[in-house]
Amino acid sequence: MRSDRHTRAPLRLKIAAGIGLAFLHLPILLIFLYAFTTEEKSYQFPPPGLTLKWFAVTWNRPDVWEALGLSVRVASISTVVALTLGTLCAAAISQTRFFGREAISLLVILPIALPGIITGISLRSAFNLAEIPFSFWTIVLGHATFCVVVVYNNAVARFRRMSGSLIEASMDLGADGFQTFRHVILPNIGTALLAGGMLAFALSFDEVIVTTFTAGQQATLPIWMLEELVRPRQRPVTNVVAMVVVLVTFLPILAAYYLTRDGDQISGQGK
Amino acid sequence: MPHAVSFQKVSRHFGSVRAVDAVDLEVEPGEFFAMLGPSGSGKTTCLRLIAGFEQPTSGHIEIFGETAEGVPPYRRNVNTVFQDYALFPHLNVADNVAYGLMIRGVGGTERLREAEAALEMVKLPGYGARKPGELSGGQRQRVALARALVNKPKVLLLDEPLGALDLKLREQMQDELRLLQKSLGITFVFVTHDQGEALSMADRIAVFNHGRIMQTGTPEEIYRRPKTRFVADFVGSSNVLSPALTQRLGGPAEWASLRPEDIRLSTEGAEAVVTATSFLGSATRVTLDLAGEKLTVLHPAGAPVPAPGAKVRIAWDKAALHLMGPEA
Amino acid sequence: MSASALKATAILPGRGGIGGALSDAFWRKPTLLLFVLLTPPLLWLGIIYLGSLFALLVQSFFSIDEFSGLVVREFTLKTYGELLRPANLDIIVRTLTMAALVTIASAILAFPIAYFAARYAKGRWKAVFYLGVMLPLWSSYLVKVYAWKLILAKEGILTWIFDKLHLTVLIDSWLALPVVGGNSLSVSPTGTFLVFVYVWLPFMILPVQAALERVPSNLLEASADLGAAPRQTFLNVLLPLALPGIIAGSIFTFSLTLGDYIIPQIVGTSHLYIGMAVYAHQGTAGNIPLAAAFTVVPVVIMGIYLWLAKRAGAFDAL
Numbered sequence: 001m002r003s004d005r006h007t008r009a010p011l012r013l014k015i016a017a018g019i020g021l022a023f024l025h026l027p028i029l030l031i032f033l034y035a036f037t038t039e040e041k042s043y044q045f046p047p048p049g050l051t052l053k054w055f056a057v058t059w060n061r062p063d064v065w066e067a068l069g070l071s072v073r074v075a076s077i078s079t080v081v082a083l084t085l086g087t088l089c090a091a092a093i094s095q096t097r098f099f100g101r102e103a104i105s106l107l108v109i110l111p112i113a114l115p116g117i118i119t120g121i122s123l124r125s126a127f128n129l130a131e132i133p134f135s136f137w138t139i140v141l142g143h144a145t146f147c148v149v150v151v152y153n154n155a156v157a158r159f160r161r162m163s164g165s166l167i168e169a170s171m172d173l174g175a176d177g178f179q180t181f182r183h184v185i186l187p188n189i190g191t192a193l194l195a196g197g198m199l200a201f202a203l204s205f206d207e208v209i210v211t212t213f214t215a216g217q218q219a220t221l222p223i224w225m226l227e228e229l230v231r232p233r234q235r236p237v238t239n240v241v242a243m244v245v246v247l248v249t250f251l252p253i254l255a256a257y258y259l260t261r262d263g264d265q266i267s268g269q270g271k
Numbered sequence: 272m273p274h275a276v277s278f279q280k281v282s283r284h285f286g287s288v289r290a291v292d293a294v295d296l297e298v299e300p301g302e303f304f305a306m307l308g309p310s311g312s313g314k315t316t317c318l319r320l321i322a323g324f325e326q327p328t329s330g331h332i333e334i335f336g337e338t339a340e341g342v343p344p345y346r347r348n349v350n351t352v353f354q355d356y357a358l359f360p361h362l363n364v365a366d367n368v369a370y371g372l373m374i375r376g377v378g379g380t381e382r383l384r385e386a387e388a389a390l391e392m393v394k395l396p397g398y399g400a401r402k403p404g405e406l407s408g409g410q411r412q413r414v415a416l417a418r419a420l421v422n423k424p425k426v427l428l429l430d431e432p433l434g435a436l437d438l439k440l441r442e443q444m445q446d447e448l449r450l451l452q453k454s455l456g457i458t459f460v461f462v463t464h465d466q467g468e469a470l471s472m473a474d475r476i477a478v479f480n481h482g483r484i485m486q487t488g489t490p491e492e493i494y495r496r497p498k499t500r501f502v503a504d505f506v507g508s509s510n511v512l513s514p515a516l517t518q519r520l521g522g523p524a525e526w527a528s529l530r531p532e533d534i535r536l537s538t539e540g541a542e543a544v545v546t547a548t549s550f551l552g553s554a555t556r557v558t559l560d561l562a563g564e565k566l567t568v569l570h571p572a573g574a575p576v577p578a579p580g581a582k583v584r585i586a587w588d589k590a591a592l593h594l595m596g597p598e599a
Numbered sequence: 600m601s602a603s604a605l606k607a608t609a610i611l612p613g614r615g616g617i618g619g620a621l622s623d624a625f626w627r628k629p630t631l632l633l634f635v636l637l638t639p640p641l642l643w644l645g646i647i648y649l650g651s652l653f654a655l656l657v658q659s660f661f662s663i664d665e666f667s668g669l670v671v672r673e674f675t676l677k678t679y680g681e682l683l684r685p686a687n688l689d690i691i692v693r694t695l696t697m698a699a700l701v702t703i704a705s706a707i708l709a710f711p712i713a714y715f716a717a718r719y720a721k722g723r724w725k726a727v728f729y730l731g732v733m734l735p736l737w738s739s740y741l742v743k744v745y746a747w748k749l750i751l752a753k754e755g756i757l758t759w760i761f762d763k764l765h766l767t768v769l770i771d772s773w774l775a776l777p778v779v780g781g782n783s784l785s786v787s788p789t790g791t792f793l794v795f796v797y798v799w800l801p802f803m804i805l806p807v808q809a810a811l812e813r814v815p816s817n818l819l820e821a822s823a824d825l826g827a828a829p830r831q832t833f834l835n836v837l838l839p840l841a842l843p844g845i846i847a848g849s850i851f852t853f854s855l856t857l858g859d860y861i862i863p864q865i866v867g868t869s870h871l872y873i874g875m876a877v878y879a880h881q882g883t884a885g886n887i888p889l890a891a892a893f894t895v896v897p898v899v900i901m902g903i904y905l906w907l908a909k910r911a912g913a914f915d916a917l
Contacts, residue, residue, distance in 0.1 A: 122652045
């Protein structure tokens with residue numbers, strides 16, 4: 001009797017888990033189908049026909065290229081800033097014990113724990129108060145602030161796995177602080193930093209809520225998409241862009257997963 | 272010739288905890304020196320003070336006559352074999368061993384040659400291309416040893432290096448370490464909580480408790496003539512007799528230690544009751560109750576063993592009863 | 600040769616130079632190293648970010664002059680009083696209700712996935728499940744919202760499926776209901792709810808899975824061995840142990856729903872949510888004080904929520 005129940009429960013569970021995963025993935029797959037539809041005035045399903053022409057149309061759209069270029073530049077600079085700040089913070093937190101560590105962890109997580117709209121409007125009103133005009137750099141400032149946490153999380157996890165005596169061993173063998181950083185610390189946390197950097201890039205590349213507050217007149221790719229979503233004008237182009245964005249963000253996430261899979265996990269505290 | 276290591280009134284406090292408390296210590300050049308004590312007794316902190324991972328709260332440390340306070344670990348010609356070996360996981364065995372030479376700017380081919388020579392010395396020739404993760408615990412320990420010795424340090428520090436090995440391997444490594452130390456002539460300072468290890472390997476032993484050194488001496492001295500109850504009990508689990516009992520047995524009113532192997536079951540002498548026996552292979556441990564105090568006797572194998580509850584008489588050579596004074 | 604010459608002494612000379620001096624100084628005074636490490640991030644996060652948050656908070660105590668439309672920089676609680684107007688209270692209640700419903704639905708959907716991944720998925724399947732949750736979590740937020748605009752559109756796939764199953768009447772009667780209904784799914788609160796659940800679900804799965812992974816399987820066997828039916832084991836053993844994970848996940852789903860203004864704008868009715876109200880007040884209306892006061896609402900709610908969650912021990916599962 002009892003063993004009967006044991007075999008039946010996982011089957012029901014299997015189905016429920018399968019439905020859950022399908023619920024998570026089917027909508028994204030649908031995007032791929034729509035990129036090929038011949039219908040350009042509505043979201044008609046099933047598509048009346050399939051075509052590749054929207055890829056060519058999108059390719060020749062300067063506004064899309066401009067938005068993509070801005071997004072890549074913002075994400076690159078934000079990632080560099082986040083890598084620097086996140087690594088410094090993680091090193092301080094993991095290598096020393098001091099009063100207020102908890103407060104600093106909280107401070108790093110805050111920009112992502114608070115709703116994005118709060119971060120956005122705070123920065124916007126602060127820029128207004130300080131009379132800083134909106135520019136490329138105001139976008140970067142906002143993005144780097146919430147990207148720090150993903151680098152920090154990855155680096156802290158790796159520092160925790162690294163035996164504390166490695167640094168002592170290096171110093172014992174004659175390496176000073178900088179040599180130890182170069183020859184021992186960096187090679188050991190390198191992949192974690194790379195993973196954190198990729199996730200920071202993906203996070204920044206995709207961000208829309210904070211960006212709407214800090215961007216002024218410029219359009220990053222998500223801002224471009226948001227305008228299309230609110231007032232659809234070129235549905236087929238939007239379909240193609242959406243598909244490309246999915247593919248582009250999957251790559252760094254998969255790479256980050258493979259870089260960190262033995263042991264620590266990519267922190268789920270994104271967005 | 273200056274001492275290899277010298278501590279003068281050295282203390283290391285962590286907040287209100289006195290990990291090391293006004294310790295005076297001298298290690299002679301070329302000596303195999305053991306720091307023995309239970310965990311938290313301050314022996315590892317002393318080792319870390321020599322290596323430079325800790326700085327003394329007060330007191331003075333010299334290494335071969337040179338002041339060591341304020342000198343970071345990378346400027347001390349002292350190397351450490353860590354308890355967890357601390358091999359660099361991102362480097363192969365050869366690069367691990369050559370790390371110190373690489374930092375000092377020794378060229379690639381030369382340092383790999385020296386690393387291979389060091390690996391041969393610890394009986395791991397040809398292991399250079401492996402990663403530390405592919406080695407067994409005993410092999411990792413040898414790599415850690417080679418990595419430290421390749422730098423020809425003035426003092427080699429070993430932090431419980433055999434702790435993680437199984438018994439057979441440990442005994443084998445004890446002999447090898449001892450031979451290596453004698454042939455290289457490098458001063459070894461060895462931290463252990465295993466009294467057997469300290470007795471069998473060291474030229475001299477310092478016994479630590481509560482951040483202080485209880486006694487320093489040769490293994491023979493420590494074992495035969497413990498100065499305090501703690502040393503008598505910790506080294507070789509001696510019988511510690513209270514002043515009252517010593518007096519009852521015909522001695523002065525002082526604390527005394529009596530080794531279990533020095534007591535024999537006899538037809539005359541003090542009467543005691545057997546409470547338990549346990550067979551150890553080479554001998555039988557007999558636990559006795561003598562006037563309300565517990566006493567253990569190591570009874571040689573082959574002789575008949577009394578059953579629990581039996582009344583026996585015990586005797587020993589007068590010299591075996593070691594007096595430690597009334598306040599030990 | 601130079602190496603052996605150096606070997607003569609027990610203490611080696613310093614390397615000299617700025618690097619050597621700095622390295623020695625860091626070793627002697629670890630607090631100096633800590634200071635150097637922490638200064639840049641603290642300047643950025645502590646001054647720029649916390650400073651901005653604080654400035655916003657201060658502005659919520661200002662008010663707006665109704666005639667000139669200019670901000671009056673004097674301390675007043677008038678702006679907070681405006682929050683209590685029925686129209687604004689309505690927005691707060693609507694957002695809170697939505698956040699609560701989204702959280703409950705996410706928890707129910709997340710549990711089987713998390714449980715299966717934590718207890719039954721092994722080896723390759725474990726990786727599949729992990730990536731299966733990570734990829735949707737990290738893929739573009741706007742693209743996910745966009746996908747649902749396609750799904751929920753009147754001419755979209757959902758209508759088509761119901762039509763093929765001859766169940767169109769089901770959608771129509773649901774849409775005819777008050778409160779949850781609307782012209783089509785893409786302009787109804789039901790649609791908003793579905794998109795919210797979809798977008799935040801991975802944030803619930805991960806902490807629940809982490810909590811369940813810490814439940815030793817022999818605990819469940821012990822419960823079964825003691826005669827508990829699966830339902831009893833679930834209610835008495837599994838659920839209490841998973842609860843910290845569910846609470847940790849709910850922090851995300853709740854907080855994210857409270858602050859979002861894009862989903863209800865794209866898939867929803869004209870009724871406002873807190874995020875949309877903030878956006879509207881700071882933007883076109885230029886009423887920064889009221890916008891700031893509105894942002895304080897989710898902060899206070901999340902503060903209370905976090906405090907309760909901490910008491911329930913949810914932070915161990917993060």
